[in-house]
Amino acid sequence: MRAYTPKDNVQKKSYYTDRFWVAPQVAKSAVSDDAVFAADLDAIKAKFDVLDAYIQVDQMVVVIHANDNYAVLELLKNEREYTQLSEMSAIDWLATEGKFEIFYQMLSMAKRKRVRIKCKIDEKEAIQSVEKLFRCADWSEREMYDMFGVVVNNHPFMKRILMPDDWEGFPLRKTYPLQGDEFAAWYEVDKIFGKEAREIIGPENRDPARIDRYDTKRFARLGHEVPFGTDISQGEPDTPLVYQEQKGVFMVDKFDTQKSVVISDRHR
Amino acid sequence: MQQANRLRPFFENITFDRVDNEMVLNFGPQHPSSHGQLRLMLHMQQEQITKAHPDIGYLHRGMEKMAENMIYNEFMPTTDRMDYIASSSNNYGFALAVEKLIGLEVPRRAKVIRMLLLEINRLMSHLFWLATTALDIGAMTVFLYAFREREYLMDLVEDYCGARLTHAAIRIGGVPLDLPDNFITDLRKFLDKLPANIKDYEDLLDKNRVWLMRMENVGVISKEMALSWGCSGVMLRASGVQWDIRKEEPYELYDEVEFNVPVSDKGDNYARYKLYMAEMRESAKILYQVADMYEGTPTELMAHAPQYISAPKLDIMTQNYALMQHFVLVTQGMRPPVGEVYVPTESPKGELGFYINSQGGPYPYRLKLRGPSFWHTGILTDLLPGHYIPDVVSIIGTTNIVFGEVDR
Incomplete structure (x- = not known):
């Protein structure tokens, strides 16, 4: 019987899992531990619903509703000095929750703090x-x-x-x-030649190490060289190894260690 | 086999309407001064650009997708291919992110070696930048001089790890090798000569009439624009924002060394050029200090964390349990704790960030690479309009973009 592979997540799976193993967690601490973050969080909480908030690896993570994303970022930028959006992207949780998680990584240069704003949207939902x-x-x-198919509303140029x-x-x-x-x-x-050419051209060779021993156009067997493109599928003609001039190649002097100079320092 | 209508356009089907003087110029993707595969679609009135559309993706290899299908250590050589001008800084950014995720402390000697590699990479990158930008603008001599100095640095890195371009010289948890015998002496010899070399470049360029015409008041980025476009590194500091992650959020040994962060408020090409030169001097200063730190550090090179990091080779070859753990870590990979982390580092190009979301498996669930060049290319959309065609080359030059990092 063929092994079952889930279709909703085709990424590589670890081949060995210990069923008694409990994965440790990266430590989370309460936002109240850091005065600066606590003030920021209070400012967000005053106006918006906050689903979750914690500090992980020195950065505050705030989970909000997806439709608040613009307003929260506006608040952080204009009132809380988070002047730079250093990174944003999505995470695919479709297989487990049917949702995308979107994160905004913000930086405040004045406070030297970084905050991550996160929200979740459904697969067909726009942000x-x-x-x-x-x-x-x-x-x-x-x-x-381009990468996830998350549609963004009010974007000036929504294109791949x-x-x-x-x-x-x-x-x-x-x-x-x-x-x-x-x-x-x-x-x-498909694009250049059309679908009908698929059979003529054949699939792309994705194995860079693949060597066809009968291919005499791109490969040569040392000691068994044949003229370019010779068909050797029915056996190859005998081509014995022949050396060049026995006394050395014309115009190439033999290397003499006595006459050469060894440079130890490269003059850095 | 080849169908005529697919590759060759039929001109009888196209009508050319001329409504105004606007011309669309296609710049690249194989333009020698685009520093990689950058295609620009420039709308122009006469010689002046009215609209610019950078088109990227010609070097897209899907590194984030690859990372989701690799164990953590396996991904390290792939990070080399991001900013391939200074590949150790990418290695370091990734290693640091994973170390933060699992909470590792790296031995001091490894930190010193990493600092040396990072700053050597910064010098290499800045020298490369100077050489290629000068070449784009026509200063062939500077190109040759700067490549000569870069060659010495590449020799140093080669002495350390054997590779010149794609180093993979940093491991998660430390560094793989100790410094070779002559490394520090050779480095000092190089550093002693560097100030004179930098002065040579500056003598050639600083007051050069052509250089000034192409650089001064060209490509002016205002402070607001730089912040809004997520600029970092020299692009940000040339626009008057004093922000260097090495200084503000120090990692490794940057809080123990003395260095300045050069800033300019001009925001033009010339300001960026001056900052690159100043940064080279600062890097040299850091390297002198770090070279002094090396002597007398304990000899450990990798952190001790048997669950995540293989034991030293001696232990693996002599102790059964270390061998077993090494086998598991190589075949299955380490399994960091469940959590997420975003770690920024100051790479030569700007803020290089690694976002890792780990679900406790041997492969990252999501890994986002923040290459600074991505937004330094995006800013061309707003930066180029109003400039003239020859300015495009010098602006692309001073943004210092590398397409391994833009397309990832």
Whole structure:
């Protein structure tokens, strides 16, 4: 019987799991431990619902509702001195929860603090663009759309950024195989020559170490060289190894260790 | 086999309407001064650019996807291919992120060696930047001089790890090797000569009429624009924001060394050029101090954490249990605790960040690479309009983008 592989997450799985092993957690501490973070959190809590908040590895994590994302970032930028959005992207939780998690990594240079704002949206749900607040979100949101298919509302130029415009599928989803799907495998062939040429051209060789011993156009067997492109599938002609001039090659002097100078220092 | 209508356009189907003087110029993706595969679609009125659309993705290898399918140690050589001009700084950023995730303290000698590698990489990157930008603008001599000095640094790195471009010289939990015998002496010899070399470049460029015309008041980035576009590193400091992660959120031994963070409020190409030169001097200063720290440190190179890090080779070859653990760590990989971490480091190009979301498995659940060059390319959308065609080359030059990092 063929082993069952879940279709909703085709990423590599560890082949060995100990069923009694409990994964340790990265320590979380309460926000009240840090006065600066506590003040920021109070400012957010005064206006918005906060689902969860904690400090992990010196950074505050605040979980909010997805439709508050613009307003919370606006508050952080204008009132709490978080002037830079250093990073944002999504995490695919479709297999377990049917949701995307979106995180905004904020930096306050005045306070030397970093905050991560997180929210969750459904697969078909769109999220509000924060491009009006931070211009860098223009590209980040395009990348998020390109990689996950998360649609962003009110974005000035919602288009793929890394993949070609006519690409199908979203590469960073857990359902997308590492080697690419069928569309990816035949992308160039379909586009340039048409689908009907698939059989003539054949699939791409993805194994860089593959050597076809009958291919005399790209490979040569040392000591058994044959003229370029000779068909050797029915056995090869005998080509004995022949050396060049026995007394050395014309115009090439023999290396003499006595006459040479060894440089020990490279004159740094 | 090849269908005529697929590759060759049929011009009889296209009508050319000329409504105004606007011309669309396609710059790249294989332009020698685009420093990689950058394609720019420039809308122009005469020679002046009215709209710019950077188009990226020609070097996209899906590193984040690859990371989700690899054990942590396996991903280390892949990080080399991000900013391949200074690959140890990528190795370091990733190693530090994983160390923060599992809460490791690295031995002091490993820290010293990492500091040396990081600053050597910064010098290499800045020298490379100077060489290629000067070459784009036409200063061939500076290119040759700067590559000569970079060669010495690459020799040093080669002495350490055997590789010149893709070092993979840092491991999670420490460094793989101790410094070779002559490393510190050779480094000092190089550093003694470096100030004279930097002065040579400056003599050639600082007051050069052509250089000034191409650099001064070209590509001015305001402070607001730099902050809004997520700029970091020299791009940010040239616009008047004093922010260096080495200084503000020190990691490794940066809080023990003395160095300045050069800042300018001009925001133009020339300011960025001056900052790169000043940063090289600061790097040299740091290297002198770190070289002095090496002597007398305990000889451990890797952190002791049997659950995550393999034991030293001697233990693996002599002790059964260390061998077993090593086998498990190599075949299955370490399993960091459940949690997430975002760790920024100051790479030569700017803020290099690694976001790791671990679910307790041997593969990261999500790994986001924050390459500073991504936004330094994005800013061209707002920066180029109003400039002229020759300015494009010098602006791309001073943004110091590397496409391994933009496309990842």
